[in-house]
Amino acid sequence: MPKEHFDQxxxxxKQRLLDMxxxxxxxxxxxxxxxxxQESIEPEEILERDQEIDDEEVAIEETAIExxxxxxxxxxxxxxxxxxxxxxxxxxxxxxxxxxxAEAVLRLREKGEYPPVPPQLEEMNRLARGILRDAxxxxxxxxxxxxxxxxxxxxxxxxxxxxxFRVMLTHMLDEDISACLQMLLISRNIERIAxxxxxxxxxxxxxxxxxxxxxTGGKDExxxxxxxxxxxxxxxx
Amino acid sequence: MPEEPLVDIQADTADTAPEEAGGASGxxxxxxxxxxxxxxxxxxxxxxxxxxxLSVDYDGDTAVSEISLSIPRNRIVAxxxxxxxGKSTFLRCLNRMNDLIPAANVSGEVLFxxxxxxxxxxxxxxxxxxIGMVFQKPNPxxxxxxxxxxxxxxxxxYQGDLEERVETSLRAAAxxxxxxxxxxxxxxxxxxxxxxxxxxARALAVEPEILLMDEPASALDPIATGRIEDLxxxxxxxxxxxxxxxxxxxxxxxxxxxxxxxxxxxxEFGDTDRLFTNPREQRTEQYITGRFG
Numbered sequence: 001m002p003k004e005h006f007d008q009x010x011x012x013x014k015q016r017l018l019d020m021x022x023x024x025x026x027x028x029x030x031x032x033x034x035x036x037x038q039e040s041i042e043p044e045e046i047l048e049r050d051q052e053i054d055d056e057e058v059a060i061e062e063t064a065i066e067x068x069x070x071x072x073x074x075x076x077x078x079x080x081x082x083x084x085x086x087x088x089x090x091x092x093x094x095x096x097x098x099x100x101x102a103e104a105v106l107r108l109r110e111k112g113e114y115p116p117v118p119p120q121l122e123e124m125n126r127l128a129r130g131i132l133r134d135a136x137x138x139x140x141x142x143x144x145x146x147x148x149x150x151x152x153x154x155x156x157x158x159x160x161x162x163x164x165f166r167v168m169l170t171h172m173l174d175e176d177i178s179a180c181l182q183m184l185l186i187s188r189n190i191e192r193i194a195x196x197x198x199x200x201x202x203x204x205x206x207x208x209x210x211x212x213x214x215x216t217g218g219k220d221e222x223x224x225x226x227x228x229x230x231x232x233x234x235x236x237x
Numbered sequence: 238m239p240e241e242p243l244v245d246i247q248a249d250t251a252d253t254a255p256e257e258a259g260g261a262s263g264x265x266x267x268x269x270x271x272x273x274x275x276x277x278x279x280x281x282x283x284x285x286x287x288x289x290x291l292s293v294d295y296d297g298d299t300a301v302s303e304i305s306l307s308i309p310r311n312r313i314v315a316x317x318x319x320x321x322x323g324k325s326t327f328l329r330c331l332n333r334m335n336d337l338i339p340a341a342n343v344s345g346e347v348l349f350x351x352x353x354x355x356x357x358x359x360x361x362x363x364x365x366x367x368i369g370m371v372f373q374k375p376n377p378x379x380x381x382x383x384x385x386x387x388x389x390x391x392x393x394x395y396q397g398d399l400e401e402r403v404e405t406s407l408r409a410a411a412x413x414x415x416x417x418x419x420x421x422x423x424x425x426x427x428x429x430x431x432x433x434x435x436x437x438a439r440a441l442a443v444e445p446e447i448l449l450m451d452e453p454a455s456a457l458d459p460i461a462t463g464r465i466e467d468l469x470x471x472x473x474x475x476x477x478x479x480x481x482x483x484x485x486x487x488x489x490x491x492x493x494x495x496x497x498x499x500x501x502x503x504x505e506f507g508d509t510d511r512l513f514t515n516p517r518e519q520r521t522e523q524y525i526t527g528r529f530g
Contacts, residue, residue: 003527072486073515210515212328 006071009078013063017084017091020056021136022090024098027053028193031101035186036117043102043109047141050099057092076207083207087139090196090203095131104182104189113179115145120165121159121187125212127157128194135200144208150201154194161191195203197232276431279372282309284348285447285477286331286368292333293326293501300326302501303345308447313469313478315492315509317485319529323501325520328449331479332368333361350445366393369440373452375432377424377439382407382416385424385435389443402442409475410438411468430461434468441472448472450480454487466491485525489513497521 031046034040064085067073073081110116131150138147164187168180202214286308293301301323308314316324326335331356335341347354354364366389377385378381386403395402403420407413412434416427424435424485433453440448450469454462469491482488488495497508497518505518514521523529 006527074485074489075516075522078514109450210511 005011005175006067006073006077009063009067010077010169011052013036013067013084014080015062016056016060017062017088018140020053020088020137021091022058023049023053023056024095025132025136027095028129028132031098031105032121032129032186032190035101035183036103036122036125037114043106045100046102050095051093053092060088064088079207079210083139085202086203087200090199094193094196100189101186104185108179108182111176111179111184113176115168115171115179115183118164118183118187120163120167121183121190123156124160124164124187124194127153127160127196128190131157131194132197132200135197135204138201138204139207142204142208144205147201147204147208148213154198157191157194161187242318270331282312285310285312286479287346287348288327288330289346289348291327291330291343291347293323293330293344294342295340296336296342299501300341300517301330301498303346304498304503305387306496306503306506308477308479310477311473311475312493313480313491314460315479315488315490315495316479316498317483317495317524318498318504319524320483322498324498324512327498328370328451328481331447331449332365334365334370336361344394366443367445368447368449369443370451371433371436371440371453372450374456375429375436377427377432377435379423379425379426382427382435383420384443386438386485389439393443406438406442407435409472411439411464411471412438430457430464433457433461433465437465437468437472441476445476447479448476450478452482453480455483462487474508487512497524499524 025050027046030039030041032062034043034046064081068078068083118152131153134146135150137143138150160169165184168187169183172180199214202212205211205213238284239312256500284307287306289302289303289305290303292299292303304327318324326341329335329338330343331347331354333345343355349364349368352359355431363401378388383403385471386406387399390399395464404413404417404504407416415431416435424432427435433456437448437453445466454465457465469480472478473493480488480492492509494507495509495512497512497520499520505512505516505521508515512521513525516525520529
């Protein structure tokens with residue numbers, strides 16, 4: 001198959017991933033709005049929409065595997081498809097966390113007991129969604145520098161989650177314990193969304209620079225490697 | 238491994254190999270620096286063969302331009318590049334096969350056990366025994382399977398057990414089980430893949446140290462190609478292998494190190510895994526992703 005066809009197929013695949021990411025971002029926003037009682041839709045809608053995300057994840061994966069099998073790509077093309085596969089998986093998991101939040105809200109509604117929404121949850125929401133958006137922007141712009149910095153921002157989310165944990169423990173003395181646990185679960189799911197966004201950032205670093213920074217605290221796995229942008233221009237580490 | 242000299246080469250010159258490129262890293266250098274005194278090399282590996290500013294021209298037209306690199310012992314090194322980039326010409330320099338092409342002029346050095354193969358006192362026939370070659374198209378002699386393998390041994394006046402050496406060579410080439418009951422049959426009756434393995438057995442029979450392969454599987458079907466690739470991997474235990482291939486997937490599958498040549502120049506040389514996933518040179522990236530030119 002001519003090279004242009006491969007390029008077109010790869011561009012189409014990237015666009016599908018980005019379309020899916022918009023859907024996932026929306027799911028997260030709606031789910032957190034539910035949790036903070038600023039909802040515009042019902043939790044059931046989030047559960048229904050998740051099926052579309054799951055279907056799209058499978059379709060993107062199948063297309064990516066087909067491209068690998070038929071074209072046996074190398075270098076930047078190989079890294080692009082591998083990165084798409086991994087981001088695809090992370091996005092699907094982010095969608096699942098949105099579902100988990102919606103389900104926690106459903107359980108709260110069933111009980112009719114709403115503990116106070118900790119203010120840290122709003123900040124976590126803002127930070128986690130910001131990290132996710134920047135991770136996806138870094139993918140679009142092949143911006144390894146921004147992608148590398150996401151881990152540090154995730155530390156803030158982790159700290160806020162710990163803070164929510166302590167606050168909810170206090171509330172458990174006066175409020176319904178089960179309801180407080182649901183709020184903790186919501187916090188935990190937001191924290192995990194930020195983790196997946198950081199994973200996406202790490203994948204972007206691999207895509208752009210060919211370097212693995214997973215499990216290294218942001219440092220390179222190897223001391224060597226001189227990655228380049230797709231246009232061949234050097235990328236400073 | 239043969240210990241006899243290439244005529245009057247020093248008896249044991251393995252440790253007289255030139256100092257390898259400096260630097261603390263254990264990984265191979267990744268760029269060809271034409272004309273450099275320190276060739277790209279896997280620094281922690283002993284060199285089986287080394288070229289220094291090796292150039293070839295055909296009646297003044299440059300085919301290979303000042304290539305300096307080191308081929309580590311017991312490794313598979315692949316040369317890739319577009320047609321006419323000089324990879325086959327370079328390969329033929331490594332056992333002086335270019336001597337047979339009148340228009341070819343070779344300059345620079347090919348160091349084998351510390352001795353320049355192009356020194357006037359080196360016997361090219363002995364060079365080709367120590368550094369064997371397998372060609373693109375299987376070229377068995379119109380003789381029996383047995384005689385094909387025994388031929389080189391007879392020419393070299395081999396005094397040992399001929400039958401044993403023939404069997405050992407055929408086993409090493411993963412062909413013995415398929416031909417052991419018809420050793421006297423004509424080699425021309427074998428399939429293409431079997432003929433190519435017979436040629437490998439013929440090359441192995443004279444116990445070379447290095448095996449040069451010029452597109453060894455390009456004329457074979459995928460199954461025969463797979464067997465040749467498996468064989469190459471097995472042979473690495475005992476031999477150093479240099480392979481020229483148009484098939485990048487094949488280079489990626491079988492080799493430890495890959496060199497990319499373009500218009501006679503060494504563009505990039507390094508670990509195969511890295512070169513095919515994260516090449517450092519833009520021309521390598523463009524070539525292996527099919528965006529050349």
